[in-house]
Amino acid sequence: MNERRDLLCTLQQYEFALYDLQLYLDSHPNCTEAMRQYKKYKAMKKAAEEQFVRLYGPVTAEQSDTDNEWNWIQDPWPWEKEGN
Numbered sequence: 001m002n003e004r005r006d007l008l009c010t011l012q013q014y015e016f017a018l019y020d021l022q023l024y025l026d027s028h029p030n031c032t033e034a035m036r037q038y039k040k041y042k043a044m045k046k047a048a049e050e051q052f053v054r055l056y057g058p059v060t061a062e063q064s065d066t067d068n069e070w071n072w073i074q075d076p077w078p079w080e081k082e083g084n
Contacts, residue, residue, distance in 0.1 A: 007052050014045035
């Protein structure tokens, strides 16, 4: 479970970095370095998110494989103690 927790923590770190960069870009829209960093962290988050979903299931409801049934609620959610 430590690997699951570590990967979830990594996702949270990427989310924080992206949000912080978004706020900066709101006031500095022409900053090419900030935009480069934003794209970099966005790609890193996407890769980590895909890995998490592949190994442990969806982080958000949109990532759930819901062809026939609503399976989003079948596993512990990332913020539940059992899920960490």
